[in-house]
Amino acid sequence: MHKEHTLTKNQQIIFDLIDKSSEPLKAYSILFNVQKKGIKAPLQVYRALDKLVEIGKIHKIESRNAFIACHNSSCQVAKATAFSICEICEKVTEISSAGLSKYLANFKDKDGMKYSKYNLEFFGLCKKCR
Amino acid sequence: MHKEHTLTKNQQIIFDLIDKSSEPLKAYSILFNVQKKGIKAPLQVYRALDKLVEIGKIHKIESRNAFIACHNSSCQVAKATAFSICEICEKVTEISSAGLSKYLANFKDKDGMKYSKYNLEFFGLCKKCR
DNA sequence: TAACACTGTGTAATAATATAACATTAATAT
DNA sequence: ATATTAATGTTATATTATTACACAGTGTTA
Ligand SMILES: [Zn+2]
Ligand SMILES: [Zn+2]
Ligand SMILES: [Zn+2]
Ligand SMILES: [Zn+2]
Secondary structure (H helix, E strand, O other), X not given: OOOOOOOOHHHHHHHHHHHXXXXXXXXXXXXXXXXXXXXXXXXXXXXXXXXXXXXXXXEEEOOOOEEEEOOOOOOOOOOEEEEEEEOOOOOXXXXXXXXXXXXXXXXXXXXXXXXXXXXXXEEEOOOOOO | OOOOOOOOHHHHHHHHHHHOOOOOEEHHHHHHHHXXXXXXXXXXXXXXXXXXXXXXXXXXXXXXXXEEEOOOOOOOOOOEEEEEEEOOOOOEEXXXXXXXXXXXXXXXXXXXXXXXXXXXXXXXXXXXXX
16 A cells, blocks of 8 residues: 655645546646646656656656556555566556566575666557557 | 667667666667767657567666666566666666576466566675675 | 754756658569 | 668657746644
């Protein structure tokens, strides 16, 4: 469960937009869509995005420079994320697998180092596109 | 072992630069460094980078928008990559673990889907920065 | 109270990253 | 030879992200 954060006005507007989107949204597409709500500048968007990522309400899909809402209630560590990305339709799904997260959290590199933060992006074809 | 590709002039210049760098290089830093060799425009750099990524000679570190040479001779599938990234000094190391790549290649999502392409970035502190 | 720290906001300007469009040249295949 | 593909050179532009500065709200604390 996510720690409860009271979102500010800008954060709430931008989170709502991302949360109800069926696909990852890019920063300037978000900007375009919230201009009618008074958010006029890129920085206002990026500041809200930064905060939302920090508190785990959204995640950034690094390979796409886009953002999706976290729908994974067990995503306790906001910084340990895994996604599947369809290379045709660009559908992105957050992977919620206890086995995977356990494996990665326990993975040790050759220096014996463990990592609690990671981002994993799988690429392939989604059900519809196969 | 990588399939042998004969690099073109621009590709070779840019690969050499990345290969001898101790840290990931960004596209415009590459551009700056190869201008004396006649590569003048961003597009010339991006085209070479795209090709080098495609043939597995280099990898893109997505979270950093930077490129490193592949030093992993067992990196047969150029598109299945794992890295550790130091959050202080930004040192990046390609992880070469048979166990990890086997686990990820065999991972099935809840639809039973397997993925042969993935990119995994671990974040933490390197030996020196711990 | 007043001073302070902290967080968020608004705005303008600019930096950094990446691609489109078009003309040309080199390499490869039949 | 000719067709095809891949790479190049160049200009312009699109996309993504940050710097800098002024200010407002909130809570702490001296
Ligand atoms: Zn999540
Ligand atoms: Zn799809
Ligand atoms: Zn590699
Ligand atoms: Zn370090």
